[in-house]
Amino acid sequence: MSQAPKTITAAILVIGDEILSGRTKDQNIGFIADYLTAVGIDLKEVRIVADVEEEIVAAVNALRDRYTYLFTTGGIGPTHDDITADSVAKAMGVGIDVDERAVDLLLTRLKREDMNEARLRMCRIPFGAGLILNPISAAPGFRIGNVMVMAGVPRIMQAMLASVVETLETGAKMLSESVEAGLPEGAYAKGLEETDAKYPEVSIGSYPHFNTTGGGFKNQIVLRSKDPQALASARADVEAMLADLKRAQE
């Protein structure tokens, strides 16, 4: 038997009242989910919490203990509601202060006389953290332990994610196959459950989409596995099962 593929897990913590109020629609969760899946990191959980220190601290601690990596987005700007850096330092039990490396980065974009208290707030980095560079607007994110702290603005977050993921350990990539069912879910659910039970290393899901331009529901069966052979066998079984059902209908 071959060794089980290595599993690296992650969670996302989105920090921001503006997402919870609906004012801003999150664009980061889906992007990070795609990115991590592509590199072989399994996203296991997402939380969205308000700009409230005790909520952030509790969520950081729950998620960093449980998964290989935690990615946070939001709350690292210069205003009073940006409390992520201080909250993460508190969660990790380390101190925090203005970091000269971060000040130097900001000074590549700002005159020294424009450096003020608020901008220095963006330079507060927990002790022992490594910086994550921000090629868009200079103010960096940081990594401390297994926690990656990134900006909330999607374009900046995306640049930070790309640079930090390069430094992380990744596992076996999840492979996936989609099959257009062409039948109602209720018709193939039993056969699909049998296939799912037969291949413990393949995760099989069925996803209905409602087609608003006509045609009603279209169902996709998605098979996911890190084992290409098991995936191909399971897909062949699903296709045979669907073909049998369609023949029986004729």
Add this chain to the structure above:
Amino acid sequence: MSQAPKTITAAILVIGDEILSGRTKDQNIGFIADYLTAVGIDLKEVRIVADVEEEIVAAVNALRDRYTYLFTTGGIGPTHDDITADSVAKAMGVGIDVDERAVDLLLTRLKREDMNEARLRMCRIPFGAGLILNPISAAPGFRIGNVMVMAGVPRIMQAMLASVVETLETGAKMLSESVEAGLPEGAYAKGLEETDAKYPEVSIGSYPHFNTTGGGFKNQIVLRSKDPQALASARADVEAMLADLKRAQE
């Protein structure tokens, strides 16, 4: 002094591997956030978990204990990966079985001879739950205690949400005002913090947006409160503060 406005809180639990893998982009969180804000229910937390019973049970219990209402989306279809109803029953400590009211609803769309084991799975409703009608595809959601269990398909979820929210208690509506800053965040952060401290009943945030079509960052200051007078005063203070800063720059 007037009485403090009544606060009704909520959380969302999104259930589904397909969101965590990135394959499906969630469209429900932003919609529910907007809807709840509009009716005066404060969304406080969101979690996304996989189709794993123990994860769903733990999240349902954590969130239903903490907030007035919990809304779940996803996992109530007919296939083996649809385990939300059974998981919610387990979390609530109640039994679950095929519910004749749900069967009757499905039979408005299906012939009796097409009712099979998989379709009966969609009729499994925890004991004591009330049904949430599904005008799109008949299979209902349900409400048990303070937990609202809804479909994941956005169009169905939206219809269920509208019908169930009508039956819920709502609080004072959150009012909000936006001010285009016209200045970098670092320039007004100090003044904004002072205004925020002056109005404890107003929550003030600053939100940078990166304008990809030119112009770089545009910052919006958003003020939110249930008290219209405090909101108007705080807005006037913010506008005066910005005007002072702009005059000083000239």
